[in-house]
Amino acid sequence: MTREMLDRKIRQLHDEILVLDSLVEQAALDAIQALKRQDLEAAQKIYHNDRVINARRFELENDCMITIATQQPIMATDLRQVASILEVVGELERMGDYAKGIARICLRIGKQPHIKPIVDLPRMAEIAVGMLHRAVAAFVSLDVNEAQAIPQDDDQVDELYQRIYRELIHIIRENPETIDQANLLMWAAHNLERMADRVTNICERTIYVATGQMKEIDVTDDEDLSQ
């Protein structure tokens, strides 16, 4: 087996993942900023840029397939590595969709005045993107300790999510006319909450590549009704 060539290929795939990840991180942060500032032009751009993320995902998947076909990573860490890259790429693409969803929410709300100041959502986005950044770095460097630590931060995201939820319910009760926008903001929060959950999946993959153990990382129950 041409070890060197396979190693080079995997390094290349890792680089491509880092690029894809930075696109996703940027899209999520930009989407929340656009929502906060009601910047419809920016939201429009983020919405369309999701195509770039999707195209990169397919490219990366294709590169994985070529690596499997030509370099035959058929055993042990190599196989787990390439199979997990496929998985992580899928997770990143879905997170890109969440960012796109937030951009769409921004467009739907348009210029109507916000029913509450957008403060907790940017905080949520910051934490979720921070988790994502660390998780992808841990994945490419196979840092198991880091991968085990990151999901703990999900508690903060869940807490913010619960707070936003309660606040929005309160606003709806006070003034039922706010229900449309409240519902949209709830979705934005939900998207960020899901994003952080998917970070945990990336961490699980890191542990799997390094140890061969496939196990779920338990985080506190977030009462996610969609599951």
Added chain:
Amino acid sequence: MDKFVIEDLTVQYSDGAESLRQISMAIPANSITVLFGPAGGGKSTLLRTLNRLNDLADVVRISGKVRLFAADGSSVEVLDRRTDVIALRRRVAMVFARPIVLPLSIYQNLSYALEMAGERRKPVLDQAVERSLRKAALWEEVKDRLQDPAAALSGGQQQRLCLARSLALEPEVILLDEPTSGLDPISTNKVEESLQELKQNYTIILVPHSIQQAARTADQAAFFLQGDLIEYRPGKEIFLNPQDRRTKDYIEGRFG
């Protein structure tokens, strides 16, 4: 840039069997071109046609054109009877499946051909020996025992010695006919790695010993079946998404 351009090449052996039928293909310089397919497909015949080793075989009919290009764009017609075969084989070297070392020292195995070619200066020979051993990734293993008999080397080392020997004459093309078929995985790995290095400066045409090796090494790959060239495309395309049903069946292990 194309190193070889082959047009309508047909080779027929004396038993009447056509070993190659109207093969046309261009082989680019500075890359690894792999010829693969089941036994009897014509891969070795093509390889042996490229430096006229078939002159010695029982070939009754050979037709078509094989042109070998130099860096300056000039070309020679390989099949032309007037072509200087010795000069051709200096440009187009061959490494066989089984390492055939000369019953001489490691050093002499490498200097022999140069001495035959008239080179007598010790420093020039020393340099050529070291350079070719380095290129074949063997230098570190033998530098302290160059005077030992080559036959004492392991199989993998002997094969790399043969590769080094072909490099000593500074060829432009290296033909390899299942060069790792008798080697262990570690030695195979070393040979494959040196090929990846060598392709920067040489044109490499390889008949691999397995389909896996074909996939690993090929920049472009040609699938041969019973004398016909079925499919010839970049390696990453042909092994992931073969276009011809027969290529696909062979790659997937349905026959061969």
